Amino acid sequence: MDCKLCGLCIHSEPSCIWGSGNNHADIMIISSYAGDEDEEKGEATMSPTLLKYLDQYGIDSSQVYYTNAIKCRTPRGIKFKVGDIKKCKAYLDQEIEQVSPKFILIIGAQAMKATLDQPLTSTLGTTIEKNHIKYVPTYSPGIIFRDPGKAEFVDQAFRNFANLINGIEVKLPELNIKVLTTKGQIKKALNHIKKKGYKALSYDIESTGLNRFEDKITLLGFGNKQVQYIIPLEVRFSPLRGKLLAQKELVRYAVKGLNKDTETLIAGNGKFDNLFLKEHFKIKPQLDFDIILASHILDENTPNGVKENAVKECNAPNWDVDLKLKQGNVETREDYEKYLTYLGYDIYFEYSLYEIFEERIKGDPSLHKLYYHLYMPGIRAYEDIEERGVYVYPRKFKRARKKLEKALGKVERKLNRYKKGVNWSSPAQVAEFLYEDLKLPIIETTDTGNPSTGESTLLQLRDKHKAVELILEYRGIKIQISHFIDGWINRMHKGRLFPHFKLHGTVTGRTSCTDPNLQQVPRDPTIRGLLGAPEGYTFVEADFSQAELRIATILSGDTTMKRIYQTGGDIHTETYELVTHETISDDPKIRKEQRKKAKAINFGFLYGMGWKKFKDYARDSYGVKLTDREAKEYRINFFKAYHSLPDWHKKQRKVVKALGQVRNPIGRIRRLPDIYSSDEGKVAEAERQSINSPVQGFGSDLTILAMVEVSGHANVYHRKLQLDRSKFYTVGTVHDATLFEVRNDYLIEFISKAKKVMEAPRALSKVFKYEAPIPMIVDFTIGKFWGDGAIELDFEGGKWKRQVEEYLALQN
DNA sequence: AAAAAATGCGCC
DNA sequence: AAAGGGCGCATTTTTT
Numbered sequence: 045m046d047c048k049l050c051g052l053c054i055h056s057e058p059s060c061i062w063g064s065g066n067n068h069a070d071i072m073i074i075s076s077y078a079g080d081e082d083e084e085k086g087e088a089t090m091s092p093t094l095l096k097y098l099d100q101y102g103i104d105s106s107q108v109y110y111t112n113a114i115k116c117r118t119p120r121g122i123k124f125k126v127g128d129i130k131k132c133k134a135y136l137d138q139e140i141e142q143v144s145p146k147f148i149l150i151i152g153a154q155a156m157k158a159t160l161d162q163p164l165t166s167t168l169g170t171t172i173e174k175n176h177i178k179y180v181p182t183y184s185p186g187i188i189f190r191d192p193g194k195a196e197f198v199d200q201a202f203r204n205f206a207n208l209i210n211g212i213e214v215k216l217p218e219l220n221i222k223v224l225t226t227k228g229q230i231k232k233a234l235n236h237i238k239k240k241g242y243k244a245l246s247y248d249i250e251s252t253g254l255n256r257f258e259d260k261i262t263l264l265g266f267g268n269k270q271v272q273y274i275i276p277l278e279v280r281f282s283p284l285r286g287k288l289l290a291q292k293e294l295v296r297y298a299v300k301g302l303n304k305d306t307e308t309l310i311a312g313n314g315k316f317d318n319l320f321l322k323e324h325f326k327i328k329p330q331l332d333f334d335i336i337l338a339s340h341i342l343d344e345n346t347p348n349g350v351k352e353n354a355v356k357e358c359n360a361p362n363w364d365v366d367l368k369l370k371q372g373n374v375e376t377r378e379d380y381e382k383y384l385t386y387l388g389y390d391i392y393f394e395y396s397l398y399e400i401f402e403e404r405i406k407g408d409p410s411l412h413k414l415y416y417h418l419y420m421p422g423i424r425a426y427e428d429i430e431e432r433g434v435y436v437y438p439r440k441f442k443r444a445r446k447k448l449e450k451a452l453g454k455v456e457r458k459l460n461r462y463k464k465g466v467n468w469s470s471p472a473q474v475a476e477f478l479y480e481d482l483k484l485p486i487i488e489t490t491d492t493g494n495p496s497t498g499e500s501t502l503l504q505l506r507d508k509h510k511a512v513e514l515i516l517e518y519r520g521i522k523i524q525i526s527h528f529i530d531g532w533i534n535r536m537h538k539g540r541l542f543p544h545f546k547l548h549g550t551v552t553g554r555t556s557c558t559d560p561n562l563q564q565v566p567r568d569p570t571i572r573g574l575l576g577a578p579e580g581y582t583f584v585e586a587d588f589s590q591a592e593l594r595i596a597t598i599l600s601g602d603t604t605m606k607r608i609y610q611t612g613g614d615i616h617t618e619t620y621e622l623v624t625h626e627t628i629s630d631d632p633k634i635r636k637e638q639r640k641k642a643k644a645i646n647f648g649f650l651y652g653m654g655w656k657k658f659k660d661y662a663r664d665s666y667g668v669k670l671t672d673r674e675a676k677e678y679r680i681n682f683f684k685a686y687h688s689l690p691d692w693h694k695k696q697r698k699v700v701k702a703l704g705q706v707r708n709p710i711g712r713i714r715r716l717p718d719i720y721s722s723d724e725g726k727v728a729e730a731e732r733q734s735i736n737s738p739v740q741g742f743g744s745d746l747t748i749l750a751m752v753e754v755s756g757h758a759n760v761y762h763r764k765l766q767l768d769r770s771k772f773y774t775v776g777t778v779h780d781a782t783l784f785e786v787r788n789d790y791l792i793e794f795i796s797k798a799k800k801v802m803e804a805p806r807a808l809s810k811v812f813k814y815e816a817p818i819p820m821i822v823d824f825t826i827g828k829f830w831g832d833g834a835i836e837l838d839f840e841g842g843k844w845k846r847q848v849e850e851y852l853a854l855q856n
Numbered sequence: 857a858a859a860a861a862a863t864g865c866g867c868c
Numbered sequence: 869a870a871a872g873g874g875c876g877c878a879t880t881t882t883t884t
């Protein structure tokens with residue numbers, strides 16, 4: 045056979061390597077792609093590790109048919125595309141049909157893509173039935189050598205697979221669901237809980253969708269492993285359906301009771317449930333333990349959802365129901381029962397996971413502190429943030445759109461003079477124009493080998509043709525309109541935007557933000573200024589000054605950098621002088637350019653960028669043009685000036701190699717199993733992450749601790765500096781900045797107190813026992829709008845108060 | 857027609 | 869010796 049569909053065959057001799065073993069086996073195992081061994085033997089060959097696992101779980105390997113999803117040997121470092129997998133799929137399908145197995149073990153993401161076309165991480169170890177075949181997906185057993193932490197996933201999957209073959213069904217636990225539809229029944233339930241002495245309970249809701257303003261709550265449940273109480277609400281067969289007043293009364297009664305008598309209220313993703321309950325019934329449970337957050341602090345690399353964790357930790361079969369039922373589309377009595385049962389399992393496993401995770405968190409004192417002084421107070425603060433949303437100025441909106449559309453039209457007309465009929469948003473058409481019509485040189489290609497038209501490429505072609513600049517301009521404007529004008533209009537509700545924050549959104553500990561992402565709003569005042577504070581309030585941004593540079597200073601302990609920060613010096617000025625050996629100019633215009641250069645140097649070299657990349661980086665991000673010699677010289681001088689930085693980089697690499705993980709100063713863990721990979725690229729990436737993650741993560745931790753204390757959610761706080769929560773709202777965070785709406789008559793007091801609190805959150809010193817060796821400074825910017833005509837406050841000599849007073853005088 | 861991948865770019 | 873990192877969203881293009 046001689047298949048040339050995907051091009052991987054050039055690496056493989058022979059190519060198209062078929063499976064081996066019993067041609068009519070009940071059991072089939074599909075690995076991802078052929079390796080050296082398969083090539084040598086000319087047929088798919090099980091690895092010793094796989095054989096060991098099969099043996100361990102009592103599966104007779106001679107009774108197995110074994111094959112690969114991709115039938116050509118694929119050397120390390122060669123990236124195959126999804127298309128390659130699918131091209132090979134026809135042959136795999138043929139094999140499956142011939143062998144006609146009852147059970148298939150799927151090994152690896154590519155095999156998963158080819159067989160079931162689902163993501164691997166969220167289905168690991170579960171049983172999936174399709175066309176009368178039972179599939180179990182797993183990581184490759186070989187993964188345990190590179191990442192021992194994944195061994196339990198592999199074990200779980202093999203155990204499940206062996207059970208399946210032996211006809212042992214892993215059953216879902218017995219539930220004990222009690223439906224509550226009257227106040228009397230709820231009262232009895234609460235009494236029963238009290239009598240039994242249940243200190244912790246999980247709770248959960250089901251809803252018709254994810255939008256709390258449009259969707260309805262169908263069920264509210266609470267309980268543990270012994271009993272699951274469910275109040276049916278807006279769903280067919282619920283006696284309370286349509287009776288909104290009765291629903292409200294019952295839900296409020298139940299939640300009040302839970303808040304009063306339960307020590308620990310647990311939820312899977314409590315912020316979601318609480319925002320729904322608050323919106324619909326004006327009440328919410330006091331969330332004490334959140335599974336998704338516990339999962340994240342215990343392992344930031346794996347999926348954090350309740351289901352994935354239950355499968356992994358409790359050996360639970362997946363209890364998911366189809367999306368229609370999950371959204372409350374109940375048609376029959378059976379559907380209704382199934383729906384209640386579904387929620388019952390949620391409650392059961394949320395409680396089970398609480399027991400497991402709580403114990404595990406307790407085992408690590410730092411994680412324990414982080415969980416109860418950062419994550420949990422943090423999620424409650426974000427609950428408030430999301431409830432409030434961000435105020436939008438609809439009238440400025442229309443003006444901005446007009447302005448941008450006019451600018452876009454102008455650029456487009458200019459571009460059309462060079463070539464008509466081009467869609468300037470299309471990378472393919474732009475590439476054709478640049479590289480075929482204009483014959484510009486192809487400098488970079490995309491991942492798929494097409495000529496790149498990305499920004500960094502275009503910046504290098506800027507001088508070659510006038511159209512290049514216009515294309516960049518066109519794309520910039522287009523993005524502003526589509527992401528931030530249209531995108532926001534689609535998401536607006538009652539004159540506000542309601543971004544969602546994920547405290548578990550990144551591997552480093554930063555938050556992520558969606559719908560819309562408040563953390564990627566352009567700095568251009570046309571867009572940023574669409575957001576602001578409503579009448580009578582002022583929009584306040586409080587951001588840690590040079591957070592990453594200061595934290596790198598702390599982590600590296602570099603004496604020169606420390607001195608600069610301790611003496612209140614300006615790092616960019618000093619870097620400029622130390623690295624270029626020129627003194628900074630008095631002329632503000634020249635000084636501005638010099639500082640720009642210094643910023644490129646600081647941010648570029650901080651994490652060890654090479655001179656070549658630095659040269660591009662300085663040009664692309666700061667518009668600073670350098671010669672090769674300058675770039676090299678600056679790099680050498682930079683590390684001479686701040687000589688501890690390379691030592692710190694070295695130390696991080698050493699630590700991660702020894703432990704497989706690094707921690708930031710307050711104990712947050714970044715696990716980097718790839719450091720043990722046989723792929724050099726992955727190892728290098730893990731090394732870089734071991735340097736960067738603690739900086740990023742600590743910056744985020746500081747912001748959250750500061751935001752939590754200002755917002756009034758901290759467990760410990762400066763009594764004298766406590767703020768009046770009725771006079772301001774926290775509306776968001778942007779990595780090292782926090783955004784507020786502050787009532788005008790409270791503005792001065794707010795800034796004065798918030799600055800002190802944020803620069804030294806109480807939890808940092810009292811709980812984490814951490815004292816920063818250099819000051820962490822918080823800058824304040826105030827205005828009617830965000831970033832449009834806003835005033836940067838100058839705290840030198842108390843000038844800021846006069847600035848605020850002058851600003852306030854103009855407001856009336 | 858709908859879903860997924862590829863491309864590009866906004867922020868810190 | 870050489871090496872920044874972390875996200876989410878919209879549009880076009882390809883695949884099913």
